[in-house]
Amino acid sequence: MLEVKNIVKQYANHRALDDVSTRVEKGSIFGLLGPNGAGKTSLIRIINQITAPDSGEVYFDGERLNPNHIGRIGYLPEERGLYKKMEIGEQMLYLAQLKGLSRKDAEARIKHWFEKMEMQSWWNKKVEDLSKGMQQKVQFVATVVHQPDLIILDEPFSGFDPVNVSIIKEEILALNRAGATIIFSTHRMESVEELCDSIVLINKSRKILDGKVKAIRNTYRTNTYRVEYLAYEESVLAVEGLFSIENAAHTDGNTTLTIRIAEGKTINDVLAYLIPLVQIHELKEVIPSIHDIFVQQVTAQASNPLIATQE
Template sequence: MLSIRNIVKQYANHRALDNVSIEVEKGSIFGLLGPNGAGKTSLIRIINQITAPDQGEIFLNGEKLNPSHISTIGYLPEERGLYKKMEIGEQMLYLAQLKGLSKSDATARIKFWFEKMGIQSWWNKKVEDLSKGMQQKVQFIATVVHGPELIILDEPFSGFDPVNAQLITNEILELNSKGATIIFSTHRMESVEQLCDSIALIHKSKKILDGKVKDIKNIYRNNTYRIAFTGRINAPENPIFSINDEKIEDGITHLTIQINPKYSVNDLLNFLIPQVQITELMEIIPSMNDIFIQNVKN
């Protein structure tokens, strides 16, 4: 759906994006990841045509990105953009009409979303009278009210308590199930694990990793396992595995081990079963948080 090709963006002496190319599949939830200052927000602003690239091109549904695409995109910025002195209902109508909706259509859709989010009584409230979390709900509605086919969410859970974070998560999943493509930028790796089909990781202005989440996690598997047992291993120093961590609780030994690449789990079991009673054996798959840290720590 979205094809980002060789994007370069330079600000004075700082190169924010250095030859970045990304493909976002239609109907997917795509995680745009990276530490602060990596270039994520610069790329998001280019997709939204707030700024232009110095080099490279972006295509949306096979067409070169142009002003006509603005009405098909919904953007929730990290720096929220509501007018604090304006009544919420009036503000939502204004923003929805900027996206091409008629006043009557905008009114109907806003009422639908206000009821869906449990804020029917907020129509005449001013933004400055709301908590940060409440403002977030309003900003989210402004992002999706026009039914965009591409939704870009920059740190959408900022300011939310766990209950409202789950509410927004459910809405993201529902919008995606109805066909919306979602680009999701966040530092919350647990949200990436829960929501994203694919990711791209940007670090120091360059894309350093991309692909489907499940494929990336498989690439970073390193034969590490958690095992628990009763009894005692004879010859704990052996060629099959090395011990990374060990603790004993209530007579049960808990080990984190790494199997030598020359050996398999079956070799491990054949070695252990005659000696101990195994109560747990589980492979430790690297989390997206582990993979993120490993790639950006330098």
Template sequence: MLEIKNIVKQYANHRALDDVSTRVEQGSIFGLLGPNGAGKTSLIRIINQITAPDSGEVFFDGQPLSPDHIGRIGYLPEERGLYKKMEIGEQMLYLAQLKGLSKQEATSRIKHWFEKMEMQSWWHKKVEDLSKGMQQKVQFVATVVHQPDLIILDEPFTGFDPVNVNIIKEEILSLNRNGATIIFSTHRMESVEELCDSIVLINKSKKILDGKVREIKKAYRTNTYRVEHLSHDVQLASVEGLFAIESREDKGENTALTIKIAAGRTINDVLAHLLPIVQIHELKEIIPSIHDIFVQQVTTKASNPLISEQE
């Protein structure tokens, strides 16, 4: 769907993007991640043709990105882009027609979305009369009403309570199931785990990590496990060359251990040692979350085959 090649963007003495390349697959939900000031918004603005790169290229469905593609993109910016004094219904009609819908088709689709999002009574309200969360709902509808092929959501959950966060999540998944490709920029790492197929992580203008979420998490496994066993069993200790106990927690009748398996050994080796000694109630691998990986990569320069060679 979208291929980004060697994008460079410079603002005066600040380089916002430094040779950034990545690929967004058709039909995927793609996470665009990075701390504040990393360059995410600059990249989004280039994809939306609000600004142009100083060098590099963006391809949309195999073709160089052009104004003809704008009608196939829906963009929900982090900052609000609504007219405060304008009635909601009138504003939605105006924005939908800017995307190429006839007034009749726009009216039909807007009414459908207003009913779906429980916004029927908002038609004659003004944006300034709505809460932050209500405004975000309006802007979400404006983003998707023309049924874009590519939907770009920049912090889409801002201003929402937990109930409305879940509603928007379900709508994002529904749009994706119906064929939309979605670029999802957020600081909510739990949402990335829940929604995204692939991610790219940008820090200080450079790409430092990208790939499928499943493969990235697999690459960051540390061979660490949680083992819970009956407390009246023997007191377990680390076994050199097999596993080391990193932490121990008393849980009443049970004891929970965090163990790190030695290089070249497997969990089956550990179980062969433990089962004759203790009664195990729980065994679970501890896999770093995307949040853990995000924090690690923006605070360290850990070596990993998925990390870009750029510095």
């Protein structure tokens, strides 16, 4: 759906994007990640044709990005983009018609979404009369009402309580199932794990990591497991050449060990040692989360600016 090739963007003495390339597969939910100031918003603005790159190219559905693609994109910015004094119904009609809908079609679709999101009574309200979360609901509907092929969501859960976060997540998944490709920029790493198929991590204007979420997590596996057990008699001790103990906790007679298996050994080797000694209640591999990997990579680059980028 979207291919970004060697994008460079410079603002005076600040390079916002430095040779950034990535690919967003059609029909996927794609996470655009990075700390504040990393260059995420600059890339989003280029995709939306708000600004242009100094060099590099963006391809949309196989074609070089051009003004004809704007109507096929829906963009929810992190900052509010609504007119505070304008009535919500009229404002939504105006925004939908800017995206190419007739007034009749726009009104029908808006009413459908208002009913779906329990916003029927908001039509004659003004934006300034709504809470932050209510404003975000309005902006979400404005983003998707024209049924765009590509939806870009920048911190879509900002201002929402847990109930509305769950509602918007379900709507994002429903839009994706209906065929929309979604770029999802957020600091909420648990949402990335839950929603995204693939991610790119940008830091200090450069791409430092991208790929499928599952594949990335597997790359950072450390052969670490969490074992919960009831000991028959004596405590389990680390065995040199088999496993080391990273952490131990004791609760209500049960012990939970976090162990790292030695190179060349397997969990079956560890189980063969443990089973005569303990009654195992639970065994689970500890795979780093996207949050853990995010922190690790950003911290590593902060301590070593010359760290190699991962393609």
